[in-house]
Amino acid sequence: MTTSALRSDTPGLPDQGEARRAWQTAAEAIAEAERPIAGLPEPDRRSAGQRAAAAAARDAARAIRARFLDAHADAVYDHLTARRTVDLRLAELVTAAATAYPGLVPTTEQLAAERSRPQAAKEGHEIDQGIFLSRVLASPTAGRHLLDTMLLPTPRALxxxxxxxxxxxxxxxxxxxxxxxxxxxxxxxxxxxxxxxDDRQVEDLETAVDLALLDPAVRVGVLRGGEMTHPRYRGKRVFSAGINLKSLHAGDISLVDFLLRREMGYIHKLVRGVRAEQPAHWRSATVEKPWIAAVDSFAIGGGAQLLLVFDQVIAAADSYLSLPAAQEGIVPGASNFRLGRAAGPRLSRQVILRGRRIRATEPDARLLVDEVVEPSGMDAAVERAVAELRGPAVVPNRHMLNVAEEPPEEFRRYLAEFALQQALRLYSDDVIGKVGRFTEGKQTEGEHPS
Structure with a gap:
């Protein structure tokens, strides 16, 4: 598409021609700001002075990117999506932005080079993706369109x-x-x-959620962990140990394909459903179904985050929940948005800021879990829950509960801030140091429950 084709004389639409002209000026300023970095060694080989110089150059370039996007995010998004007539998922959107606006976000080649390095040796290009996506999501127009796009079924599921x-x-x-x-x-x-x-499991979970939502023979979805071969839990079911810290330390956890896709992809679909290809204009645009979570052993970190979007949560009496965000140093997804609504502000701060672990048998667990049963009774409890949630009035009522409890616009605004804050956390010194210590003797977050 040519620049001339992007200009708009329609009142109320972003002037894409103006945005392109502004970008030419911004791109030159960014290149000049980042010029000192080109002569420096790789990030993990830099002296303290060189690290400070690189940080100053990055800060200057990022300030230019942010100012440009603050003024032109809608025009950029309209350019990339042909005025919101083309649906681009997160990864497709940042790839398109790298091509159409060189220097705004990292290229595919830059990201591939980063991916080959451990987290401590990266340049931090994903922060520029966080700046871009935070501004897109902050726009009521572009952000809503992106969230709706992420509700489409994946090509793999289709x-x-x-x-x-x-x-x-x-x-x-x-x-x-x-x-x-x-x-x-x-x-x-x-x-x-x-x-x-990790990235692979996010892909597989979104595909599975899509299949459950799209299959007309399915009325209820159930998520549970299988039996483990891990030495400490061999033969036992485990729900989830959260983010794979070994993968994070190795540089294999991505902002777009894991941390953001997870929230805007399969977890978002658990709440809102999957978007129909050609919905009737007077009906809901999504296919929704009720969901049950069955927690065996523990739900740590991301596992506990998941429970906040399920319609019914069943936990084994010997299980526990935790969100060890303080130990990891990252933001626990949308838990900061959802946990306070479910459990109140005081418990939320105890869990997220202080790392409080909640056992299924504690009174406070009833704020997060619907039913606690002995491990031997989990199968029967799941079957009872399925029977209770298959009624025809369940779907419209869960829809209205979710509209009231998690308004889409509030979720969008949260994600706009989350996209940037999580990107910054990924590359903070404390996270890199903590992840390294976790992985020296422990493979994953789930290997240190007691």
């Missing part, structure tokens, strides 16, 4: 759907899905890492 509808099963790698009667049972099966999440 490819697998006919076979899943026929067989009722799919093995996605880190997640298995099986339809039993009218319930889709999703089993997380990273057996050696206690279901610690």
């Amino acid at each position: 490819r697998l759907l006919p076979d899943f509808e026929r067989t009722g099963t799919a093995d996605l790698g880190s997640v298995r899905i099986e339809r039993r009667d009218d319930a889709a049972h999703l089993t997380m099966c990273r057996t050696d890492s206690l279901n610690a999440e």
Whole structure:
């Protein structure tokens, strides 16, 4: 598409021609600001003075990017999406931005080079993605369109759907899905890492959620952890150990494909449903279903975050929940948005800021868990929950509860701030140091529960 085709004389629409002219000036200033970095050694080989010089150069360039986007985010987004007629998922959007606005966000080549390095040796290019996406999400127009786009089913799910509808099963790698009667049972099966999440598991979980939502024979979804081969939990079911700290230390946890896609992809779909390809204008644009979580052993970090969006949570009596954000140094997804609504501000601060662990049998656990049963009774409890949630009035009522409890515009505004804050946290000195200590003797977050 040419620049001339992007100019708009329509009142109320962003002037893309003005944005392109402003970007030419901004791009030159960014290149000049970052020029000192080109002569420096790799990040992990820099002296203290060189690190300070690189940080100053990055700060100057990022200030220019932020000012440009503060003024032109809507025009940029409209350019990339042909005035919101093309649906670009997160990864596609940042790739398109790197091509159309060189220097605004990192290129595919820059990200590939970064991905080959441990977290401590990276330049931190993902922070520029965080700046870009925070400004896009801050826009009521562009941000809402991006969130709606992320509710579309993934191409992988659409490819697998006919076979899943026929067989009722799919093995996605880190997640298995099986339809039993009218319930889709999703089993997380990273057996050696206690279901610690990484980019691959986010991809598999979103595919599985899509299949459950798109299959007309499914009325209820169930998420549970499988039996582990990990030495400390061999033969036991585990729900989730949260983020895989070994992958984070190795530089294999990405801002876009993990931390943001997770929140805006499958977790968002658990709340809002999957967007229909051609919805009737007078009906809801999404297909929604009720969801049950069954917690065995523990739900740590990201595992505990998941529980906040489920319609019913069943926990084994010997299980516990925790959000060790203070130890990890990162922001625990949308928990800061949701936990206070579920459990109140005091408990939220105890859990998120001080790392309080809540055992399923504690009174406070009833704010987060619907039913606590002995481990031997989990299967029966899940079946009872499925029977309770398959009623025809459940879906419209859960829809209205979610509209009241989690208004889409409030979620969008939270994500706008989260995109930047989480990017900054990924590259903070304390996180890099803590992740390194975690992984010296412990493979994942889930390996140090007591």
